[in-house]
Amino acid sequence: MSRSPVPLKNPVKAAFLAWMVPGLGHVYQGRNGKGLLYAICILGLYSVGLYLGEGKIVFWKWTNPLHDPENFRASYLCQFWVGLAALPGLLQGTLHHFYGNGPFLWGLLPDIPNQSLINALHPRLGKLVEVGWVYTVIAGLLNILAIYDAYEGPAFADQEVPASASVKHESLKAEGAA
Numbered sequence: 001m002s003r004s005p006v007p008l009k010n011p012v013k014a015a016f017l018a019w020m021v022p023g024l025g026h027v028y029q030g031r032n033g034k035g036l037l038y039a040i041c042i043l044g045l046y047s048v049g050l051y052l053g054e055g056k057i058v059f060w061k062w063t064n065p066l067h068d069p070e071n072f073r074a075s076y077l078c079q080f081w082v083g084l085a086a087l088p089g090l091l092q093g094t095l096h097h098f099y100g101n102g103p104f105l106w107g108l109l110p111d112i113p114n115q116s117l118i119n120a121l122h123p124r125l126g127k128l129v130e131v132g133w134v135y136t137v138i139a140g141l142l143n144i145l146a147i148y149d150a151y152e153g154p155a156f157a158d159q160e161v162p163a164s165a166s167v168k169h170e171s172l173k174a175e176g177a178a
Contacts (some may be wrong), residue, residue: 011151018150020083022143025150038146042139046082049135052128054121056113058086058136060093071115075133081140081147 008014009029018025023039026032050058058079065072073093079086096112121129 008153011153015147015151018147019081019143022083022146025147029150029153034149038143042082042143042146043085045135045142046079046085046139049132049137049139052125052132052135054125056118056121057129057133059089059112061112062093062097075137078137078140081143082136083143086136086140 014025014028016025017028018038021039022042023035023037026035026038029035058076059073060076060080061071061073063071063073065074076086076089076093080090092112118129
């Protein structure tokens with residue numbers, strides 16, 4: 001008895017939903033358990049990392065990595081893949097770069113933290129700052145895999161055993177019993 005394959009619906013929409021909120025693409029496809037697992041693991045890892053870095057480790061700076069490599073935020077390229085949870089960092093950097101300084105959106109989005117503010121976290125928190133940074137980066141990288149899974153579906157589908165292989169298997173069983 002074979003099971004029907006997983007109906008993937010629209011894979012592009014599922015992948016986009018999986019990027020927006022980890023696990024949402026899987027829920028859209030009816031794979032609720034997997035969607036819940038991805039949401040809890042990825043968003044949990046991201047949230048713990050953000051908490052450990054006191055919210056100051058996820059942001060984007062519009063800098064040229066060739067001219068200012070110390071201030072280039074390559075880590076945000078990974079953090080971005082967490083989806084909507086990481087978009088305030090991009091919005092913050094964009095508003096800062098194109099419209100100047102200041103708290104944005106009536107103070108809901110603070111200005112980009114400067115390097116001295118980030119360095120000031122180390123004496124108080126120690127290595128927890130780096131651990132938080134690593135957690136947020138890993139969460140983004142894990143969500144890339146979840147997005148791919150939402151797009152492609154399960155890795156293995158149940159396949160019918162060819163009739164010739166089934167007959168061969170039955171004849172080997174009969175010979176072994178004799």
